[in-house]
Amino acid sequence: MSDGLSGEVSASEGLSERRLQALIEASPEVLYRMSPDWGEMRELAGGGFLSDTHDSNRAWLMDYIPSEDQGTVTAAIDQAIRNKAMFHLEHRVRRADGGIGWTLSRAVPILDDGGEIVEWAGAASDVTPRHEAEQQLRDLNATLEERIEERSAALRLYRNIVQSDASPVVAFDADLRVTAFNEAHCDDWQRIAGREAKVGEVLPDMLPPGQAAELRGFMVRALGGETFTVQAAFGDPDLAQPTWSITYNPLRDEEGNVVGAFHLRDQPFYPLMVVEDRSKPRFGRRVHFSETTGFGACVIGCGGRDRSGYPIYKRHRASPLLGRASTAMYEDQT
Known part of the structure; x- marks a missing residue:
């Protein structure tokens, strides 16, 4: 058993x-x-x-x-x-x-x-596959952080370059809202619009209606991917309305899609006005070719004639502060 x-x-x-x-x-x-x-x-x-x-x-x-x-x-x-x-x-x-x-x-x-x-x-x-995946993720994050730092450094460099440029630069998004600008634009905007430039503003809305429609058209063209240069006068007529040479460029992301645009304005110039001094006899009159007074304006005066009978012109630079002609800068003779 x-x-x-x-x-x-x-x-x-x-x-x-x-x-x-x-x-x-x-x-x-x-x-x-x-x-x-x-x-x-x-x-x-x-x-x-x-x-x-x-x-x-x-x-x-x-x-x-x-x-x-x-x-x-x-x-x-x-x-x-x-x-x-x-x-x-x-x-x-x-x-x-x-x-x-x-x-x-x-x-x-x-x-x-x-x-x-x-x-x-x-x-x-x-658990090797999990650790390898985690390491790949850490490497990817490190790479992304490095790329972000490189891009941030590049953006800081571009910003410094743009800020040091004497030409006004303004960037805007697809809604025509200002996303960035440099100090030169801030200064000029105060002069021609009488107000401080601000991020987030719809740029055309800050101008008189006629100018707003023209500016809006230029901005829409740039947002359509076009690069071009125009000459146009912008500003409050009671303050200053210079004529600018403005270059528009689209802004694109890494895939080439337009995400905004910017424009760069060259130094303004002012249209000439012919002013004839009728207080003198016809052959003794002085004719002034006067630009709009204000910052950068000048007056070209006819100061007489030379021995051959040709007029002598003198150019005066307008005072940026007083808005009137000041000391003669140079003299042209023809």
């Missing part, structure tokens, strides 16, 4: 061992057994990820763990032994193909009836 029972127990144990072995071989996990102090690896089934160990291996730390990670691994092992708690750590390992991979390793202590550790049973997962 006892012999039959003993045989049944032995058969059952043998079946359990075969089932356990089959489970180990079928598992994609790395399965291992360690001595109580982790000084000896008793068995490791690498699942194709790590090299198998079927015999006792006391050099497992050198064989499986890169030297840079050994301190971290042994510290986690010591804590698990001290607390008789689960070992849980994600660390690098030497793979079966000789490369370096990442594993998430977990091991639990097996205790005897007295509560002492007799062995550790562990499993480890291959």
Whole structure:
């Protein structure tokens, strides 16, 4: 009777061992057994990820763990032994193909009836693909940050160049709203419009209706992708209305789509007005070719005739502050 029972127990144990072995071989996990102090690896089934160990291996730390990670691994092992708690750590390992991979390793202590550790049973997962994806993401972020810094540096350089330019520059978006301008535009806008330039304003709305329609047409052309130069007079007639040579250029993103535009104005010039002094006899009259008074204006006066009967012209620069002719700059003779 006892012999039959003993045989049944032995058969059952043998079946359990075969089932356990089959489970180990079928598992994609790395399965291992360690001595109580982790000084000896008793068995490791690498699942194709790590090299198998079927015999006792006391050099497992050198064989499986890169030297840079050994301190971290042994510290986690010591804590698990001290607390008789689960070992849980994600660390690098030497793979079966000789490369370096990442594993998430977990091991639990097996205790005897007295509560002492007799062995550790562990499993480890291959988390290399996740770490590689995370590293690629970090590299991409670093690259993007570097590109952003490079672009920011370039934008700062362009801004400094534009700000140092004496020609007024204004950028605007698809809604004709001002997105940026330099100091030269700020100064000129105050002079011709009598108000401070502001980001976000619809530029044509800040001008008289007739001028607004003309300016709007130019801006729409630039937003359509056209680069061109025009001459046009803008400004409050009661303040100053100079004629500008204005170049429009579209602004494009990296894909070539127009996202805005800007215009650059050359120094203004003023139309000449002919003023004849009729207080003199016809042949003694002085004829003045006068530009609109104001900043940059000048007066060309006929100061008499030379011996051959040709007129002598004198050009005067208008005072920027007083709005009238001041000291003669030079004299032309014909």
